[in-house]
Amino acid sequence: MLNGSELGTFRKQLLGWFRQFQRDLPWRRTKDPYRIWLSEIMLQQTRVSAAIPYYQRFLRSFPDVHTLAAAPQEEVLRLWSGLGYYGRARNLQKAAQEIVAKHGGEFPTCLNDALALPGIGNYTAAAILSIAFGAKHAVLDGNAARVLARLGAIRGDIRESQRWQELQKTADHLLQPKSPGDWNQAMMELGATLCIPKSPLCPLCPVAQFCQGRRLGIAESLPEKRKKRATVEVTLAAAVFADGKGQTLLLPPPKKTKERASADHVPTLVSKMWHFPTLSVSGKPSGKLSAFLRKLMPGVQSRNWQLVPAGKVRHAVTYRAIILLSFLIQVKKLPRITGAKQVPLGDISGLPISNLTRKVAHAALAAAASAPAKQ
Ligand code: SF4
CATH class of the missing domain: 1.10.340.30 (Hypothetical protein; domain 2)
Structure with a gap:
């Protein structure tokens, strides 16, 4: 000293x-x-x-x-x-x-x-x-x-x-x-x-x-390195709806619940902002995502939906390495989801969103540009 x-x-x-x-x-x-x-x-x-x-x-x-x-x-x-x-x-x-x-x-x-x-x-x-x-x-x-x-x-x-x-x-x-x-x-x-x-x-x-x-x-x-926590890989799948007018759906930030208090709660991983419907997956992601969407929107006719893979987004949150698989779903009319908002897919930043959600939107836009529009 x-x-x-x-x-x-x-x-x-x-x-x-x-x-x-x-x-x-x-x-x-x-x-x-x-x-x-x-x-x-x-x-x-x-x-x-x-x-x-x-x-x-x-x-x-x-x-x-x-x-x-x-x-x-x-x-x-x-x-x-x-x-x-x-x-x-x-x-x-x-x-x-x-x-x-x-x-x-x-x-x-x-x-x-x-x-x-x-x-x-x-x-x-x-x-x-x-x-x-x-x-x-x-x-x-x-x-x-x-x-x-x-x-x-x-x-x-x-x-x-x-x-x-x-x-x-x-x-x-x-x-x-x-x-x-x-x-x-x-x-x-x-x-x-x-x-x-x-x-x-x-x-x-x-x-x-x-x-x-x-x-x-x-x-x-110096300073000597801290012992690092092992990285955990998490795979998520997100659904990006797009109607004929280029509108999409975002879900609101998760409310404070016991479930959200868990660090592994999916919307919390994605961020506490507006986000695309997302769930954690393993195995066949599109099948799990379809089942998740049916649960999210009971009664909505979803048989004809095609989930088009729209790319992978990688993101790191503390010790988690997240791979987010996005799927584009082109529809004539957007389904109703309680609490969700319709926004232009090309400009979702009118709502508070994270960088991850922004990247998913970009990937889906690119996929929409190369996919035929839903009739
Ligand atoms: S280690 Fe840092 S404090 Fe020490 S001499 Fe170099 S720059 Fe200065």
Whole structure:
């Protein structure tokens, strides 16, 4: 652990580097806690370059916490559509509603109040409060943790609870108390731009002289790899109806039920957004899909339906490797399914949908273009 003049030099060099070389990012041009919060939530599972257009588009529709709190949830999800991990958007809006109801529309400055908001954990609270209000809370995210593990040559799985707590203590100790917001961003910026996972750019590093990992020649192998959970393959089949006018059917997000609470619940795997009728299959997928559709639409005459294979879409969700087989069903008139909505197959993004559903629609459109239309 660095102390005294060494700690002073470490802080000065890292902050000086950050102030000179930081990337110009839209959320760095503001101290508005709402905008900083939005960026932090978007960046949780999304790369900076992918998040920027979403961030700008979202703010055009919801420029402040009040507009977000009052918006229809479907509109919030639609603007999030494509970013994935939609629970983030739902929690963001719930938290905005709490901020309006309990905090007069002002983001809370107290750590415990911030932590009580949906979707805000230790990292996010520390980032928002330090950057927006200069509060002295050190952040620890994946980037900062990698930097600290290398600086201290820390071995083992850094995500193990005790090791993570030790890293948090180190982050708290290193925090520059006069500029906690810049300091936190500097630690994360170092991890994002120089102390990168593979082949860290040590010759450019402003704090290389303090780095034990580099001194021992082990920086690149730190942090040590986590033990990976074995991948489970899941095969799903989706039915894409198309009528003569190019309309299709999408089912609504699954309601909260005991069944949905299971991580293997099919619509949850597909996403919690609007989706094509989908089920998990093995063996003959088209036969199972037909039986599933008959159950979904009792009484509907389905004997003449032809299920045309429309391609495979691959998707990974945590440890699951999903293969989604899509089937095009061309019909004169779309069947009625309770709760389903009719939308143009060529433009299903009027409803909140996931990337996976978008890919299935593209595959079905391509199949429809090469298949004769239903008479
Ligand atoms: S010297 Fe290299 S490994 Fe050490 S903190 Fe700097 S970039 Fe990371």
